Amino acid sequence: MPSDRRYRGDRPSWLVRGGAFAGLAFMHIPVLVIILYAFTTEDRTYQFPPPGLTLRWFEAAFARADIWQSLTLSLGVAACATVVAMILGTLAAFALARSSFRGKDALTVMFVLPIALPGIVTGIALLAAMKLGRIDPSFFTIVAGHATFCLVIVYNNVVARLRRLPSNWVEASMDLGADGSQTLRYVLLPQVATAFLAGGMLAFALSFDEIIVTIFTAGNQRTLPIWFFNELFRPRDRPITNVVAVIVIAVTLLPIVLAYYLTRPDDEHETAH
Amino acid sequence: MRAASTFFWRRPYWYLALLLVPPLLWFGTVYLGSLIALLAQSFYRIDDFTAQIVREPTLATYGQLVTQPANVDIVVRTVTMAIAVTITCALIALPIATYMARYATGRMKALFYVGVMLPMWTSYLVKVYAWRLLLAKEGIIAWFVGKLGLTGLLDALLATPAVGGPSLSSSYIGMFLVFVYMWLPFMILPMAAALERVPGSLLQASADLGARPAQTFRNVVLPLAIPGIAAGSVFTFSLTLGDYIIPSVVGAPGYFIGMMVYVQQGTAGNIPLAAAFSVVPIVLIFVYLSIAKRFGAFDAL
Numbered sequence: 001m002p003s004d005r006r007y008r009g010d011r012p013s014w015l016v017r018g019g020a021f022a023g024l025a026f027m028h029i030p031v032l033v034i035i036l037y038a039f040t041t042e043d044r045t046y047q048f049p050p051p052g053l054t055l056r057w058f059e060a061a062f063a064r065a066d067i068w069q070s071l072t073l074s075l076g077v078a079a080c081a082t083v084v085a086m087i088l089g090t091l092a093a094f095a096l097a098r099s100s101f102r103g104k105d106a107l108t109v110m111f112v113l114p115i116a117l118p119g120i121v122t123g124i125a126l127l128a129a130m131k132l133g134r135i136d137p138s139f140f141t142i143v144a145g146h147a148t149f150c151l152v153i154v155y156n157n158v159v160a161r162l163r164r165l166p167s168n169w170v171e172a173s174m175d176l177g178a179d180g181s182q183t184l185r186y187v188l189l190p191q192v193a194t195a196f197l198a199g200g201m202l203a204f205a206l207s208f209d210e211i212i213v214t215i216f217t218a219g220n221q222r223t224l225p226i227w228f229f230n231e232l233f234r235p236r237d238r239p240i241t242n243v244v245a246v247i248v249i250a251v252t253l254l255p256i257v258l259a260y261y262l263t264r265p266d267d268e269h270e271t272a273h
Numbered sequence: 274m275r276a277a278s279t280f281f282w283r284r285p286y287w288y289l290a291l292l293l294v295p296p297l298l299w300f301g302t303v304y305l306g307s308l309i310a311l312l313a314q315s316f317y318r319i320d321d322f323t324a325q326i327v328r329e330p331t332l333a334t335y336g337q338l339v340t341q342p343a344n345v346d347i348v349v350r351t352v353t354m355a356i357a358v359t360i361t362c363a364l365i366a367l368p369i370a371t372y373m374a375r376y377a378t379g380r381m382k383a384l385f386y387v388g389v390m391l392p393m394w395t396s397y398l399v400k401v402y403a404w405r406l407l408l409a410k411e412g413i414i415a416w417f418v419g420k421l422g423l424t425g426l427l428d429a430l431l432a433t434p435a436v437g438g439p440s441l442s443s444s445y446i447g448m449f450l451v452f453v454y455m456w457l458p459f460m461i462l463p464m465a466a467a468l469e470r471v472p473g474s475l476l477q478a479s480a481d482l483g484a485r486p487a488q489t490f491r492n493v494v495l496p497l498a499i500p501g502i503a504a505g506s507v508f509t510f511s512l513t514l515g516d517y518i519i520p521s522v523v524g525a526p527g528y529f530i531g532m533m534v535y536v537q538q539g540t541a542g543n544i545p546l547a548a549a550f551s552v553v554p555i556v557l558i559f560v561y562l563s564i565a566k567r568f569g570a571f572d573a574l
Contacts, residue, residue: 012371012372012375012376013486015368016368016371016372016376017368017372017376018368019365019367019368019369019372020368020369020371020372020373020377020385023365023366023368023369023457023461024369024385024388024389026365026454026457027388027389027392027454027457027458028388028391028392029407030400030403030404030407030454031391031392031395031399031400031403033403033406033407033413034399034402034403034406037406084299087295088295088296088299088300089296091292091293091295091296092292092293092296092297094292095289095292095293095296096293099285099289101286101289107293107297110300110305111300113304114304116507116511116558116562117511117515117554117555117558118511118512118514118515118516118531118554118558119515120515120516120517120531120534120535120551120554121308121311121515121551121554121555122304122307124311124534124538124547124548124551125304125307125308125310125311125551126303126307127538127544128307128310128311128313128314128544128548129306129307129310129311131310131314131544132310132313132314133310144303145303147299147303148299148300148303148304151296151299151300155296202394205394209396209397209398211397211398211518212397212515212516212517212518215535216538225396225397225398228398228399228402229398229518232398232401232402232405232522233521233522241402245396245398245399245402245403248396248398248399249395249396249399252394252395252396253391253394253395256390256391256394260387260390
């Protein structure tokens with residue numbers, strides 16, 4: 001019955017369907033191309049299709065000391081920034097999720113500023129402050145910059161979960177005789193744990209891959225993205241660059257996929273209602 | 274322990290303060306402190322002869338920014354690009370978001386959500402690099418266009434004055450493509466979230482009242498999706514305004530705000546001008562946020 005189909009609206013027009021799938025393909029092709037190029041036997045041009053496939057460049061990349069150095073620096077920065085962000089972001093989320101007080105709106109806006117303003121603003125602001133305060137770039141200046149926007153990611157994840165939590169759970173727990181710390185331990189924390197971890201994973205991935213802010217705070221240290229950035233302008237080892245690209249994709253996507261699975265059961269639970 | 278928790282339960286403000294002090298200290302010193310330092314630097318100027326920064330409050334640097342035509346051009350160029358990218362992202366995102374929010378179910382829906390999330394979180398630099406390979410003169414796009422026998426069309430496109438160039442990777446068209454690609458997921462996700470929230474009963478009511486699907490879409494679905502589009506556009510607009518890597522890797526030689534900030538603080542050593550330039554996107558974003566807020570962007574973030 002045509003009228004039935006019409007009001008349920010369960011048949012997308014070919015335009016919507018075609019547009020959706022074409023858009024999805026558009027989003028994936030470039031990444032697939034990079035992965036393909038990491039295996040090409042051609043080392044001078046970006047000839048397409050590649051004349052042959054090899055694993056030789058992976059071996060060459062793993063033998064390079066500068067890549068290992070950059071990789072360990074990036075992993076170290078990401079780990080430190082994530083820890084700071086998880087602690088501070090969660091505290092802020094607990095404070096702002098339910099309460100209402102004067103100036104709360106201003107604080108909420110402030111906590112999204114580092115992702116609402118372009119990254120270069122954060123970068124140049126940190127640099128301006130470092131110049132004024134005569135602080136030399138170091139491992140800690142990189143971590144400070146990263147923790148600031150990673151904090152926002154953790155905050156967003158945890159605050160969203162806390163807001164979805166029915167407020168009467170806390171009251172019920174108190175009515176049943178639990179004190180604040182027991183309520184926190186048995187009611188709030190188990191509910192928030194996955195959002196907390198997912199926020200941490202996303203923060204780690206974000207920090208590992210960050211370049212826009214890092215360039216301003218790193219001085220002459222080379223995180224993996226900075227190594228990559230330099231190769232973009234002075235390509236010396238194209239095949240090695242392609243391999244590093246694949247490594248970067250792998251290191252960032254692993255925590256993202258984990259974060260997705262950590263937050264997914266909750267979504268299913270929500271749609272079931 | 275119990276005494277402590279009772280204490281804080283009775284005095285919620287103490288509890289709040291205890292929670293808020295560490296993140297606020299961090300944010301206040303590292304982030305807001307830096308932003309204030311940035312503002313302060315923008316009111317300094319650089320001495321033309323000694324190339325030293327003169328630490329006295331002056332509007333000279335801002336004067337330089339607004340009076341030199343080259344600087345005004347940079348701002349206009351960047352804003353034009355940001356608007357074009359935002360509109361294009363919204364147009365491409367609309368069918369994707371509509372399909373994933375309203376039609377896809379079960380596995381297909383999961384596929385779409387993961388399919389949008391993965392490229393969004395894939396390394397920024399790797400994606401830029403990938404586009405350089407795609408757009409290169411002997412790159413994949415040129416190869417593909419050649420296979421289709423459309424090389425003439427591509428050449429005609431590249432011959433367009435102002436936006437064209439010798440190859441896709443050195444034209445504004447190429448840069449525009451990269452920007453659209455990079456920020457598309459940031460538009461799709463809030464848009465899909467807004468569309469998910471449209472109640473099915475409204476669509477039924479609209480159909481019962483005799484609207485055709487296209488009319489329902491235009492008069493019911495689209496207005497309800499506006500907060501999502503506004504939220505997404507904050508990202509696409511802001512990200513384009515501040516980016517300096519994409520314009521320096523792909524595109525024509527004209528400067529963008531982000532590149533100007535980068536070059537001025539780096540090789541030129543002119544932190545005051547870099548600071549003044551970075552205040553431009555801050556002001557633009559605040560103007561944009563206040564407009565977006567009217568369309569309900571904050572409820573959809």
